[in-house]
Amino acid sequence: MNLSSEQGSDLSMLGLQRQLRDDAISTALNSHGYFFLKEWQPETSTFELACSIGSVVDLEKIAAAYKLANVQALKPRESDESSPHSYSSVYGLKGFPLHTDYAHWGTPPRFLMLRCQAGDPSVITYLLPSSCIADHAGQIIDRAIVVPRRKHPAQTICPLAVRYRKAGRTGFRWDSLFLRPLNQAAEALADVVQARSNLDQIAITMHDPGDTLIIDNWHMLHGRSEVPHRVLNRHIERIYLSNLRGLK
């Protein structure tokens, strides 16, 4: 293919813009554990945008038995005690406690991207760096062991270290709903998480289409405030990434 010099410079400018964008995302994630951008290409699909910045976790393939979609629609709904298998079904419109996603996996997804389709400023996404917990947890953080709650008596479950090491990096898992403490260190750590969530959590509001939040799921906990009945049309899309192009 032959390109005119003008086309070539357009393409190199596009490449530079993408490089700058990828660098900005990785710098924010390395420094703060999250990246937030208002009204980021609202006309671009969540899947397309995620593919342009990193490697999407193919949940449809690796968790086919659970019928998980690669792009998940998060919409507020009333609690449903007959099927207590998700935060929405347990907490309904109430606030969601701080947690990391898929904390019961041996290796949880590294990043999650939340993207607003329809939002409201009254609903807040909370973030808490695991470093704030580690700073106040002393030695217990490396001794804390949790175990998934059994869904049925025959289910085989494996204890998990709260702080884990994968691919040369340290990660932190936390989920007070689907994981239970297995030792005193984990019980004591739950008190630290509760205390720090009241003091150190960061508040983000996603209320315009395209508002996009990327969270380092190995280093940040996240939660949600309660949802007023008047904003039941809230719609956030979620997708997971295993890597980001700009991350060294």
Ligand SMILES: [Fe+2]
């Ligand atoms: Fe979550």
